Amino acid sequence: MTKKLFMFMLLFSANVFAAPVNINTADAQKIADSLKMIGEKKAQSIIEYRVKNGQFKNVDDLKKVAGIGDKIIEKNKDDILFSDSFTSMTPVKK
Numbered sequence: 001m002t003k004k005l006f007m008f009m010l011l012f013s014a015n016v017f018a019a020p021v022n023i024n025t026a027d028a029q030k031i032a033d034s035l036k037m038i039g040e041k042k043a044q045s046i047i048e049y050r051v052k053n054g055q056f057k058n059v060d061d062l063k064k065v066a067g068i069g070d071k072i073i074e075k076n077k078d079d080i081l082f083s084d085s086f087t088s089m090t091p092v093k094k
Contacts, residue, residue, distance in 0.1 A: 022081040023062065024055040035076045040066050056082055 021034035023046055031043035038046075042065075049065045051061070056062050059073055073080070 020079045020081050021041055023048065024082060025084070034079060035072075036079075037072045037075055058082065 018035065021030055023031060028033070028043040028047050030042055031046055032038055032040045033074070035043075045065050045067060046062070050056065053061075053064075059077075062073065063070070071089055
């Protein structure tokens, strides 16, 4: 039983260990693997929007993609990158 539970947890914990993802350069699979509540269909929508409208500059641009709203942004805010620098959307507190 313990072995089965371990295998189950291992299979369904991919997002727990995912690294931040640059939504301006990543492919749909990388986006889907890295962000919570984003499957391949929403990830593909992100790619299609990016191709049609250019790179995302901020979170408001990302919200223009169908199916992406405040709840998804909030769950993923520390893992969404807009450039290759490793700074998240979370503002720096002074």
